[in-house]
Amino acid sequence: MSTTNERQQELAIDMKAGMDYDELMNCMRCGFCLPSCPTYRESGGNEAASPRGRIALMKAVVDGIMEPDEDFEKQLSLCLGCRACEPACPSGVKYGHLLEAARDIIQKKKKHSLPVRMVRSLVFNQLFPKPNRMRTVSSLLWFYQKTGIQKIAQATHLTKIAPGNLSIMEKVLPQVPSPSQLKNRPTHVAAEGKVKQKVAFFSGCLMDTMFMDTNDATLFILSKSNCEIVIPEKQNCCGALHAHSGEKDGAKALAKENILAFENVKADFIVSNAGGCGALLVEYGHLLKDDPEWAERAKVFSARVKDISEILLAVGMPKMVLDEQIVTYQDSCHLRNVMGTFSAPRRLLQQIEGVTFTEMKDADRCCGSAGVYNIIEQEMSMQILDVKMEQAKATKARTLVTANPGCLLQMKLGIERAGLQKDVRAVHIVDLLAEAVKKGE
Structure with missing residues (x-):
């Protein structure tokens, strides 16, 4: 049985072999990234909690100057992975790639307790890569919501047994579609008029179960905007949760499944309506760059990926109307920082009659969600969220x-925490656009 010191030595060897040293050296330590980093700001300017600091830590481990101890792992875990540092970096350092590589190497050497191993195996191996199981879990959640169990649990405060903010998170979950709705998913939707674009839709895992109404709204507005839509049946989870959590092998396996599902589909673009999914889809080329069989195919796939807002802006939306209201927009970090999409959503919102668009201060800064970050790093997540809600207010x-x-x-969690339920609603942009199109008719 290896000691902690032996595991750290093995991890240091793997870091030296597996990290991109040229990319580590690209960091000039200029500090342009510091103002963009949420954890650096919220930690009161702790250098180790900044992108520059974390790169320095990684390099120190690779150079053998320091051991990859618990504090080292903690700083990498504390990073949101929002990648706001990348647009700010004059050297173009791909910090996100370094972070994912380091987390992957750490996880391969990590000695988790049995409960943690079981949870990780369940999530990464048995649930997200298995569409049928995702639908089963969603059906159980639908049963919980529709039979009155949820109302009883909330009324009797049973939900408060859940640790941290999980009880509030349970409250803000969307209404899940029924099992029959989950089974009857379309594979093709015709354009309402003359076809302007033919697109292949990446439906995702959570988006096509828990958030299925948003996927339906996506198909509706694409059709209304004269796009023909193909939805490949064999597609799977994008793998973003795996890639960000040190499960890169799982992300690669899912990437290959999705490339196979889409590569023979004749379409102008592959459309995503989730910033986190789209950001990994456009990086399949990097994810599989060392695989001779898949590297070129992954590049071709990634080049076809577009966010829904870019497509809708290009083809033109039908008339959109809403009751008079002020609307603001919170950027998805990965949509903005990885896919480079930030003006298209705003321009679409400004096209809606009755809407006064007001830019939120620091709308491009992370909200603190970051996949499962708001569960595993709850304190920092809530600090960031509380600041965000002040800016929204x-x-x-x-x-x-x-x-x-x-x-x-x-x-939605922030709205609940701030007591703004009667005054503010949070919506996905696709749902708001669909609402505006229907009212415009």
């Missing part, structure tokens, strides 16, 4: 819009 917006399911739940 300052806009006096009735509707808070975002473009990623995790961000949407985090915004």
Whole structure:
């Protein structure tokens, strides 16, 4: 049985072999990344909690100057992975790639307790890569919501047994579709008029179960905008949760499944309506760059991926109308920082009659959701969220819009924590656009 010191030595060897040293050396330590980093700001300017500091820690381990101890792992875990540092970096350092590589190497050497191993295996191996099991879990949640069990649990405060903010998170979950709805998913949707674009839709795992209504709204507005839509049946989870959690092998396996599902589909683009999913889809080329069989195929796949807002802006939306209201927008970090999409959602919102669009201060800064970050790093997540809600309140917006399911739940959680349920709603941009199109008709 290896000692802690032996495991650290093995981890240091693997870090030296597996990290991109040229990318580590690209960091000039100029500090342009510091103001963009949420954990650096919220920690009161702790250098180790910054992108520059974390790169320095990684390099120190690779150079053999320091041991990859518990504090080292803690700082990498504390990072949101929002990648706001990348657009700010004059050297173009791909910090996200370094972070994912380091987390993957750490996880391969990590000695988790039995309960943690079981949970990770359940989530990463038995649930998210298995569409049928995702539908089963969603059906159980539907049963919980529709039979009155949820209301009883909330009324009797049983939900408060859940640790931290999980009881509030349970409260803000969307209404899950029925088992029959989950089974009867379309594979093709015709354009309402003359076809402007033919697109292949990446439906995702959570998006096509828990957030299925948003996927339906996506198909509706694409059709109304004269796009023909193909939805490949064999597609799977994008693998983002795996890639960000040190399960890169699982992410690669899912990437290959999705490339196979889409590569023979004749379509102009592959459309994503979730910022987190789209950001990994456009990086399949990097994820599989060392695999001779898949590297080129992954590049071709990634080049076809577009966010829904870019497509809708290009083809043109039908008339959109809403009751007069102030609307603000919270960027999905990965949609903005990885996919480079930030003006299209705003321009679409500004096209809606009755809407006054008000830009939120620091709308491009992370909301603190970051996949499962708001569960595993709850204290830091809530610090970031509370600041975000103050900024949202300052806009006096009735509707808070975002473009990623995790961000949407985090915004709803923030509304609950701030006691703004009667004054503010949080919606996915696709749902708001669909609402505006229907009212415009």
